[in-house]
Amino acid sequence: MSFLNSPFLWLLPLAGIPLLIHWLSRRFPKTFLFSSIEDIRRTVAGRSRLFRWRHLIMLLLRTLALLALVGAFLKPVIASRAPADGKEGRRVLLLVDHSLSMTHADGGTTALSRAKGEARRLLDSLDPADHFNVIRVDASPAAAFVEFSTLRDAAMAFLEDSAPPVGTADFHAANQLAAELARDQKGQLDVYYFSDFQRGNWADVAFSSLPSDARLFFVSAAGEKQRGNRAVSGIRIAEGAVIAGGEIELSIRVANHSPDPWSGKIEAGFDPAHLREREVTLSPWSETDATLVVPVPAGGLQKLTVTLPPDDMPLDDKRHLVVQVRDREEVVLLTGPDAAGGSPAPSLFLRTAVDPYGGEKGVYRPRPLEPGALTPAALSASTRVIGSRLPLLGDDQAGTLATFLRGGGGMILFLDGESDRANLDKLSGLLGEELPLRLTEKLGSENLPGGAMQVASGDFRSRFLRLFENERRQNLALLEFYDLYHAMPTGKGRTLLSYADGTPALTESQIGLGTLLVCNFSVSEASSNLARQRLFPAWIHEMLLRMGDSTNAAMESFVPGDTISGEAWAAEATGRDLIAPPSTKTIVRRDPAGERLRVTFTAPAPGFYRLPGGDGRDLLAFAVNPDPRESDLRSIDPAVLPDRAGGSNSGAAYVGETADYGVLLRGRPVFHWFLLGALGLLLVEAMLFKTLKPRTA
Known part of the structure; x- marks a missing residue:
């Protein structure tokens, strides 16, 4: 126990006042004048042993009472540790x-x-x-x-x-x-x-x-x-390129960290003029992935924002993402002469599928190319090739395709020509690796059960089959193929689709940095009903979008406090300031590295950080978002x-x-117990004073 008024401990000797009075009373006894024998008896009774004990007990009670009053004035406390030093403190x-x-x-x-x-x-x-x-x-x-x-x-x-x-x-x-x-x-x-x-x-x-x-x-x-909160905890886009003028499918993770169900709209878009919205319903303490398709603006580093209606913690009701958008791309249609193959050429169907809108409005721009003109220069401006009804390729032409694939190009090859087996063997030899299928003989409708073959199974985890996810998979049952190659799988690459007899219908090979898709069917009307299906242009676009670029167009996202860096050409970035979210002070470090300039900074708050270029496009752009763990x-x-x-x-x-x-x-105060103790002692003293009076004999 300690005392808050410890400087007044000098008052403790005051508790000896009753003792002093008692001592003085013994030293100077009171003198009585007796006028009768009754007074003499009372005097004798007052000097009895009982009276002396009564006097000592009352002396003790009064001393303790006064000591308790002094202790209460000193504010005593009961602490769990030794009291703080008066000079040093706590x-x-x-x-x-x-x-x-x-x-x-x-x-x-x-x-x-x-x-x-x-x-x-x-x-x-x-x-x-x-x-x-x-x-x-x-x-x-x-x-x-x-x-x-x-x-x-x-x-x-x-x-x-x-x-x-x-x-x-x-x-x-x-x-x-x-x-x-x-x-x-x-x-x-x-x-x-x-x-x-x-x-x-x-x-x-x-x-x-x-x-x-x-x-x-x-x-x-x-x-x-219990605190409730809603948040956008993630944005995911499919792998592959995002093309200007097209659309992008977002998978948005929405969380309801609340004991109550919630329904509301989410909005997403690259700019306020082209926002898309969707109604979402969430159970208590649940999360869901909401799919939303939004239009894609011009090429470059584009800034995507997803928002929820604001709640009591609005900072996580918005999430940002920087997406690398490519400009409208050229797709080479490598097709043989119309007369080749003995049936109508599929070039018209392929050109329409690549550019269904016409007039430079689509995502891709088709460029027809005859196999005889196939050179490295002809493919220098393209990253996508569709081949159909190919004649026998020369060594230089096959070598050009092999180099194109190794360098990161993508090719869709339809097996509907007379020289497909020889072309695949030559291409496999130049690439130095075996392809996923080995062709044997060409089968016509007369060789197929019921005159047509259908797809029986597939690896629907592939990025090239996203079009057939969930309930959309039934669209494959609408496809019929009237001629195809009987082929054996080699165990190399991946077989994405197979016919009922096990023959591969669609295979994928990763060639260096590029991708080769081999389609064991044709889009010609005499060979399949694929071109007449509504899914045909969408599937061609899906394969073009995903092939040759297995990376994600979404740029890395950061959290506040991260150190972020990026490089740009020094000639473009010199003299330009990094634009940060409003009310944010950002210190930027610039380090020249030859013709490049490295920009480094620490992001203090969520939002977009960008370094604009002279043509209106951003040279660098970064998205910073709150940590999703803070939303719960x-x-x-x-x-x-x-x-x-x-x-x-x-x-x-x-x-x-x-x-x-x-x-x-300081501890728990107990001065009130001292006061109660003093009152109790005085009460006992008063009772003794009344009850233990000296009596005469």
């Missing part, structure tokens, strides 16, 4: 959660504002001699002072002047920083955590780095009600944290949402 550390989850506004008040208010109350409760420090706990925890201080206003200004939180809180690193600050401090340490205890930030916090005799206090700032606001039970920390810190305690910091700092 050592107190305040760790304030500065993560995105703390910005959730519950009833108009955020958890961060409640945490700051509690920190202010704690600082106001400290004694003038107490020293403290404040740690702002975010992804990179920072302290207000390099050593413990007594500047309360400066500590609060450190918290108030910090940028709004946008990321996670690393309490493990914060504990290590706290241990470093307390290493050279004398005396015991009190550590206070002000947080919403969001489980993503507190799942694996360790306290072993803190001093073993430190007292840990956990103060909740989340409020009593469910908290761990802070009452379990003292047990987790108890292995190394026996003084850990959960103090709830509002704490009496005076009690935590």
Whole structure:
């Protein structure tokens, strides 16, 4: 036990006043004048042994009562540790959660504002001699002072002047920083955590780095009600190129971290003038992938944004993505003469499928090319080739195709010519690897059951068969093929589609950086009904889009606090400023590297960061988004944290949402018990005075 008014301990000798009075009473007895024998008897009774014991007991009670009154004036407290030194004071550390989850506004008040208010109350409760420090706990925890201080206003200004939180809180690193600050401090340490205890930030916090005799206090700032939140937690686009003027299918991950169901619209688009929206319904505590098709603008680095209706934590209701969009591409239609093959040439069907709109409105621009004109120069401006009804290729022509594929080009080859077997063998020899199928004989309708063959199975995980996902797979049953090659699979590459007898219908080969798709059928009307199906142009576009580029057009996404870098041509980037989100201060480092310029910066907030070029297109663009883990606001039970920390810190305690910091700092006051004790002693003394009176014989 200690005393808050310890400077007044000199009053304790006052408790000896009753003893002094008693001693004076014995030294100078009272003189009585007896006028009768009754007075003599009373005097004799007053000097009896019983009267002397009564006098001593009352002396003791009065002394104890006065001692209790003096003790109450000294404000005694019962503390769990030794009292702070009057000169050095206490050592107190305040760790304030500065993560995105703390910005959730519950009833108009955020958890961060409640945490700051509690920190202010704690600082106001400290004694003038107490020293403290404040740690702002975010992804990179920072302290207000390099050593413990007594500047309360400066500590609060450190918290108030910090940028709004946008990321996670690393309490493990914060504990290590706290241990470093307390290493050279004398005396015991009190550590206070002000947080919403969001489980993503507190799942694996360790306290072993803190001093073993430190007292840990956990103060909740989340409020009593369970907090709900909605968020866009991810955007995914299919692999392959995204072409200007076309469309892109988005898979948007939407989360409802709330105990209530939710229905609302999501919006997505590259610019406000071409937004697309969709209604989404989510059950409590659930996530879903919503599909949305949006138009693609001009080529270059385009900025895609997906938004939800705003809620109590609006920062994660929007998600950004930078997409590399290619300009309208040229597709080479490598077809033989119309008379070759003995049936109408499929060139017209292929040209219409590649450019169904005509007039330079489509994503691809077809360019017919005869096999005799096949040279490296003819393919220099193209990355896509469709071959059909090919005659026997010469060594130079086959070598040009092999080089084109190794360099990253993509080719769709329809097996509907008389020299397909020889061409595949020659191409396989030049490539130095076996293709997925080996042709045997050509089968006509007279050799097929029922006069036509249908697709029986497929590897629908392939990016080239996305058109037939889920219920759209039934469209394959509409296709009939009247002539094809009987072929044997070689076990190389991938067989994507197969006929009922096991013959490969569609195979994929990765040739160097490129892709070769071999279609064991024809689009000619005499050979199949494929060209008459509505899915034919869409399937051709799907294969062109996915082939030759297995990478994702979506650029890497970052989180606040990440260090981002990119390179551009120095001649284009010199003198141009990086454009950051509004109200964001970004320091950019520029490092020349020959003819290139490397730009490096740290992103402090979500949004788009871009370096514009002179032609209106961005030379560099980056998307920064909140960490999806911060969107789930469910908290761990802070009452379990003292047990987790108890292995190394026996003084850990959960103090709830509002704490009496005076009690935590100094101990529990017990002066009222001293007052009650004094009153009780005086009451007993009064009763003894009334009952134990001297009696005459």
